Amino acid sequence: MEFDFTWVLLGFPLAFTLGWLASRLDLRQMRIENRQAPKAYFKGLNFLLNEQQDQAIDAFIEAVQNDPDTSELHFALGNLFRRRGEYERAVRVHEHLMSRGDLTQPERERAQHALALDFLKAGLLDRAEAALRKLEGTVFEEEARLALLSIYERSRDWPNATEIAARLERSSHGSFSVRQSHYLCEQASACIASGDTASAQSLLTQAVDMAPASARPLIDLAKLQNQLGHPQDALQTLLKLTRQAPQSLPLAVGLLANIAIHTGEQAAIRQLLQTSYGETPSIDVMEAIVKLEQDPATSRQWYIRHLERQTSLVAASKWLAGEKLQDERHHALVQRTLDQSTKPLLRYRCAACGFEASQHFWHCPGCQSWDSYPARRIEEL
Numbered sequence: 001m002e003f004d005f006t007w008v009l010l011g012f013p014l015a016f017t018l019g020w021l022a023s024r025l026d027l028r029q030m031r032i033e034n035r036q037a038p039k040a041y042f043k044g045l046n047f048l049l050n051e052q053q054d055q056a057i058d059a060f061i062e063a064v065q066n067d068p069d070t071s072e073l074h075f076a077l078g079n080l081f082r083r084r085g086e087y088e089r090a091v092r093v094h095e096h097l098m099s100r101g102d103l104t105q106p107e108r109e110r111a112q113h114a115l116a117l118d119f120l121k122a123g124l125l126d127r128a129e130a131a132l133r134k135l136e137g138t139v140f141e142e143e144a145r146l147a148l149l150s151i152y153e154r155s156r157d158w159p160n161a162t163e164i165a166a167r168l169e170r171s172s173h174g175s176f177s178v179r180q181s182h183y184l185c186e187q188a189s190a191c192i193a194s195g196d197t198a199s200a201q202s203l204l205t206q207a208v209d210m211a212p213a214s215a216r217p218l219i220d221l222a223k224l225q226n227q228l229g230h231p232q233d234a235l236q237t238l239l240k241l242t243r244q245a246p247q248s249l250p251l252a253v254g255l256l257a258n259i260a261i262h263t264g265e266q267a268a269i270r271q272l273l274q275t276s277y278g279e280t281p282s283i284d285v286m287e288a289i290v291k292l293e294q295d296p297a298t299s300r301q302w303y304i305r306h307l308e309r310q311t312s313l314v315a316a317s318k319w320l321a322g323e324k325l326q327d328e329r330h331h332a333l334v335q336r337t338l339d340q341s342t343k344p345l346l347r348y349r350c351a352a353c354g355f356e357a358s359q360h361f362w363h364c365p366g367c368q369s370w371d372s373y374p375a376r377r378i379e380e381l
Helices: 004-051 055-065 071-083 087-099 104-121 126-133 141-154 158-170 175-194 197-210 215-227 231-245 246-251 253-263 264-281 284-293 296-307 312-320 330-342
Strands: none
Touching: 071 087, 071 104, 071 330, 087 264, 104 126, 104 141, 104 330, 126 141, 126 197, 141 158, 158 175, 158 284, 175 197, 175 215, 215 231, 231 246, 231 253, 231 264, 246 253, 246 284, 253 264, 253 284, 284 296, 284 312, 296 312, 312 330
């Protein structure tokens, strides 16, 4: 049986026509989809630039419905939900992304990072920690470690914070030795509270070795040495403080004056404090000098010297407290008023966030910054 090539010749034009029609239909459909998706996308972007987040979310949802396979739209939508505080919806978007099998590895890592941020912003620290731990070995590793460090500091998990800080330092992310010394001091405080002074002393010694120019380990170690009945050791530690961190001396002068009186070193320490005061006048240093002066008349002259160098309501109030006025009743009223007025001036203020406190903090309770409180009272700033 012979094959009839006529049918082949007739089939070529038919196949060509059908192929052409199919391509036209595909192109038409593609143009429709391309017109719909970018239009919704750019509309959402316009709303976002105008800070109309509600309308932007609606536009991005529309774009996602038109093109559900586009991961960028999902990331934009999830980030918008997080910025608005709708953390549950942000989590759902990013978890949906994580469940997709067609994501590339970089996109999967990005979705994991976004999910960790959702948990962190929502305050779900345990879930955030687990999500951040999965980012080890990815391009988000450094950001994840910094976030983990913040979590461990907030939860006062000092051993884990020490581990993460050591990793950050090894990866050349900067020096974390001062911060690690703070972690050791925090652990030492917990040991002291539980009565384990031997472990506390060991931790504080490590902290001093780790950050020799840091004031806190030296001050905390001196306090512990004095508490354990070793005033000479405490005195040597505080003398080291005057050499290595002289700017922090006002935080320790009260303890230094007490130890000097106990060990009979008043004259030497008074001379040391006078030299320090001559270089940098300080209310706390002045008070310690007054405490160590044996002559009451000479000690009161220090308030006048301070007032000659700088205006100080605190020094004026303390000087007036020792004066004898004719009307003692009025004197008491004036003194009470001055004492009340000087209380805010004796506070400490965080240089990072402005949080004020009656005591000095190494770790600001407001902004969580370390070493952000100057060793000077508000009146001296």
